[in-house]
Amino acid sequence: MSDLETFRSETKAWLEANCPAEMREPARDEADIYWGGRKATFSSDAQKQWFEVCRDKGYTVPAWPTEYGGAGLAPAEAKVLRQEMAAIGARPPLSSFGIWMLGPALLKFGTEEQKKHFLTQIARGEIRWCQGYSEPGSGSDLVSMQTFGEDKGDSWTVNGQKIWTSYADHADWIFCLVRTNKDDKYQGITFMLFDMESKGVSTKPILLISGSSPFCETFFDDVSVPKSYGENIPGYVGEINRGWDVAKYLLGHEREMISGMGGGEHTAAIGAAMNRHSAKTGDELDPMLRGDLAMFDVDALAFTAMSEKFMDEMKAGKGHPAQPNMMKYVGTELNKRRHELMMTTSGSRSLEWESEETSGGKPSKNWLRTKANSIEGGTSEVMLNVISKRILDLPGA
Amino acid sequence: MPLFHNEDQAMLADTARQFMAEEGNTTKQLRHWRDRDCPDGFGHAIWKQMGELGFTGILVSEDDGGLGMGHVEAGIVLEEIGRNLTPSPFLTSSVLAATALGKGSNDLRGRYLPGLILGESVYAVAVDETAKHRPEKITTKAEKSGNGFKLTGKKSFVVQGASADMLVVAARTSGSDGDDDGITLFAVPKDAANMSQEPVRLVDSSVASHVTFDGVDLDGDAVIGEVDGGREVLNAMLNAGRIGAAAEGVGVASGAMDMTTDYLKQRKQFGKLIGEFQALQHRAAHLYSEVEIARAVTIKAQQLLDAESENADLMISVAKAKVAKAAGLSVKEGVQMHGGIGMTDEYDIGLYMKRDRALQEFLGDAYYHAGRVAELSGY
Numbered sequence: 001m002s003d004l005e006t007f008r009s010e011t012k013a014w015l016e017a018n019c020p021a022e023m024r025e026p027a028r029d030e031a032d033i034y035w036g037g038r039k040a041t042f043s044s045d046a047q048k049q050w051f052e053v054c055r056d057k058g059y060t061v062p063a064w065p066t067e068y069g070g071a072g073l074a075p076a077e078a079k080v081l082r083q084e085m086a087a088i089g090a091r092p093p094l095s096s097f098g099i100w101m102l103g104p105a106l107l108k109f110g111t112e113e114q115k116k117h118f119l120t121q122i123a124r125g126e127i128r129w130c131q132g133y134s135e136p137g138s139g140s141d142l143v144s145m146q147t148f149g150e151d152k153g154d155s156w157t158v159n160g161q162k163i164w165t166s167y168a169d170h171a172d173w174i175f176c177l178v179r180t181n182k183d184d185k186y187q188g189i190t191f192m193l194f195d196m197e198s199k200g201v202s203t204k205p206i207l208l209i210s211g212s213s214p215f216c217e218t219f220f221d222d223v224s225v226p227k228s229y230g231e232n233i234p235g236y237v238g239e240i241n242r243g244w245d246v247a248k249y250l251l252g253h254e255r256e257m258i259s260g261m262g263g264g265e266h267t268a269a270i271g272a273a274m275n276r277h278s279a280k281t282g283d284e285l286d287p288m289l290r291g292d293l294a295m296f297d298v299d300a301l302a303f304t305a306m307s308e309k310f311m312d313e314m315k316a317g318k319g320h321p322a323q324p325n326m327m328k329y330v331g332t333e334l335n336k337r338r339h340e341l342m343m344t345t346s347g348s349r350s351l352e353w354e355s356e357e358t359s360g361g362k363p364s365k366n367w368l369r370t371k372a373n374s375i376e377g378g379t380s381e382v383m384l385n386v387i388s389k390r391i392l393d394l395p396g397a
Numbered sequence: 398m399p400l401f402h403n404e405d406q407a408m409l410a411d412t413a414r415q416f417m418a419e420e421g422n423t424t425k426q427l428r429h430w431r432d433r434d435c436p437d438g439f440g441h442a443i444w445k446q447m448g449e450l451g452f453t454g455i456l457v458s459e460d461d462g463g464l465g466m467g468h469v470e471a472g473i474v475l476e477e478i479g480r481n482l483t484p485s486p487f488l489t490s491s492v493l494a495a496t497a498l499g500k501g502s503n504d505l506r507g508r509y510l511p512g513l514i515l516g517e518s519v520y521a522v523a524v525d526e527t528a529k530h531r532p533e534k535i536t537t538k539a540e541k542s543g544n545g546f547k548l549t550g551k552k553s554f555v556v557q558g559a560s561a562d563m564l565v566v567a568a569r570t571s572g573s574d575g576d577d578d579g580i581t582l583f584a585v586p587k588d589a590a591n592m593s594q595e596p597v598r599l600v601d602s603s604v605a606s607h608v609t610f611d612g613v614d615l616d617g618d619a620v621i622g623e624v625d626g627g628r629e630v631l632n633a634m635l636n637a638g639r640i641g642a643a644a645e646g647v648g649v650a651s652g653a654m655d656m657t658t659d660y661l662k663q664r665k666q667f668g669k670l671i672g673e674f675q676a677l678q679h680r681a682a683h684l685y686s687e688v689e690i691a692r693a694v695t696i697k698a699q700q701l702l703d704a705e706s707e708n709a710d711l712m713i714s715v716a717k718a719k720v721a722k723a724a725g726l727s728v729k730e731g732v733q734m735h736g737g738i739g740m741t742d743e744y745d746i747g748l749y750m751k752r753d754r755a756l757q758e759f760l761g762d763a764y765y766h767a768g769r770v771a772e773l774s775g776y
Binding site: 269271272274275285290291293294295297298299301302303305306308309310312313315316318326329330381383384385387388389391392393394395396 | 399400401658661662669670672673674675678679681682683685686689690691693694696697698711712715716718719722763764766767768770771774775776
């Protein structure tokens with residue numbers, strides 16, 4: 001048996017012994033997702049147990065080095081773990097922007113002490129992070145952001161406002177883009193790290209058309225941000241005034257992550273399921289709708305192949321570096337179309353906003369939520385700009 | 398298997414790209430033969446050259462003197478054919494007919510494959526009987542007659558039929574029009590008595606034939622595969638042809654897109670390069686995405702077919718439909734973004750539009766294959 005096959009059988013056995021049955025059911029709502037942090041509570045004993053065994057084995061962040069709280073798995077082993085978890089439907093033990101966003105930034109740009117300090121907290125689910133990027137006047141044109149940190153020697157005094165801060169009202173710390181030089185647009189931003197309990201930080205949730213409030217407005221009123229949290233633990237990532245490099249790296253990473261979802265349920269074919277659904281409710285599938293579903297399935301299955309090719313090329317170091325922008329553009333547009341077709345197929349039932357039958361209006365709320373897919377993390381229009389400039393090399397601004 | 402070309406395949410792609418760009422370009426081939434009103438619609442010299450390079454026998458087994466490669470490799474050649482709009486019998490002879498013949502008797506393979514490999518023989522396939530691709534319905538009859546069969550019926554739009562030394566004909570030997578069973582494939586030589594052809598020039602300057610069989614006598618050894626069990630051979634042949642047509646379509650889509658993006662970087666209006674206008678940039682970027690996806694699903698389907706996967710049928714139809722949409726978009730955007738000169742015969746962009754239209758129709762358009770995706774998915 002190869003080492004990898006040994007690892008697979010060990011992993012299977014470990015999951016069988018340690019993943020509670022409840023944690024093998026798909027998450028039904030927000031409470032089923034464990035985000036960690038100082039204010040976190042577990043919604044069930046099973047959730048707690050599953051999180052703790054994973055934390056102790058480094059499986060909240062399996063591919064991170066063991067000295068930062070990970071399991072130090074090689075990419076092939078991490079893939080096996082993902083596959084085996086997917087095979088039994090195991091939920092992620094811990095979800096967090098620390099794992100998805102700040103972690104990769106620290107791994108690439110952080111000091112050794114910074115990594116030990118912050119990554120370990122993330123891996124152990126002790127600190128929940130949020131991301132301070134967009135501002136009311138700076139959405140797609142992010143680099144125009146104005147939140148300013150005045151240099152006070154050992155610290156900055158930060159004033160300004162962020163918007164679309166995901167779960168800011170539940171977060172413990174924020175990684176935040178702050179202007180530290182007003183004369184240099186690109187090389188005048190610092191990627192700061194600070195506590196959301198600092199004096200002068202306040203948050204206000206934004207009610208969305210989907211009825212939920214996953215995003216906040218975040219206000220900074222004379223917030224003091226230290227330049228250091230200990231020896232070789234800077235209060236910022238990378239260099240002062242070079243935070244845009246970190247932000248750009250993370251935006252690329254985010255698009256890659258979103259586009260990596262292409263192989264999953266988000267873009268898979270739906271025609272057969274919609275047909276079964278119609279048959280069950282006694283509605284016959286409209287022939288025109290059947291045609292649209294078939295055309296959607298063609299696009300969705302073709303995109304699944306594209307995702308596979310994209311991942312294969314990335315692993316082999318091939319493919320254009322701007323390709324994640326294309327994947328993000330197509331993947332999110334497909335997901336919006338998918339939910340439009342699901343709404344149409346279910347007819348008036350899908351309009352119910354509160355009913356038990358729809359688990360509290362899930363179809364309509366999910367449908368509305370997808371509309372943000374092509375806005376957040378770079379709008380479709382920005383993706384098309386990037387493709388035309390970086391891949392097609394078209395001229396101009 | 399990763400979804401990109403391995404080293405050997407990348408080398409083949411380099412060879413094919415260089416050869417088609419030098420020898421298969423529109424000046425030397427498509428326009429040359431079109432302007433001379435060539436009754437074949439292609440040149441025999443380039444066919445022989447493809448034989449010398451080994452392209453002709455890519456799908457023929459090594460035992461039969463070919464290269465014994467797969468659909469990924471055939472697709473590499475076809476993509477370059479598409480990119481250069483090179484008219485040739487490659488798709489009909491080396492992909493469709495070669496796949497059918499590969500399932501034929503020793504005698505048939507010995508009779509027809511050597512000429513194909515040399516690039517000397519041309520073969521066509523006669524399946525459809527109407528203006529749309531409907532292989533489910535075959536009414537041409539082959540009735541038992543002595544030791545052989547008597548063939549009666551009509552076939553429509555047989556591409557390169559009049560140039561072919563042999564036609565692979567799908568006929569009904571039992572059952573009724575829509576049955577799966579009861580189909581038999583025959584290798585019918587061009588000089589068969591009581592066969593007549595009426596060639597028609599198509600929009601892309603290729604030539605197709607309407608073929609009439611008025612009691613054509615065939616020996617029993619003209620049968621390819623099993624009598625009444627021809628549906629399996631027919632499906633294998635159609636799968637090969639469909640994914641081949643998709644690969645050629647990817648080439649057409651890429652060629653038209655490259656021409657268009659080049660033009661956006663040259664043409665000035667309002668004192669600017671038109672490629673500076675965001676209205677055109679976004680359309681070009683969307684087109685790029687669609688063409689990349691079409692290429693990805695084509696390789697996926699080629700690999701599945703080479704691996705004899707049970708998912709091959711589905712992904713081939715996905716690929717044929719997706720390529721049809723992407724290539725259709727590419728040529729239409731191409732002509733529009735070229736403006737007035739896109740309508741002139743002098744520019745190749747219009748030739749891409751014409752070839753795409755013919756390829757869309759060949760072996761099933763996007764509607765046919767999307768419908769097949771629905772059926773294979775169970776709705």
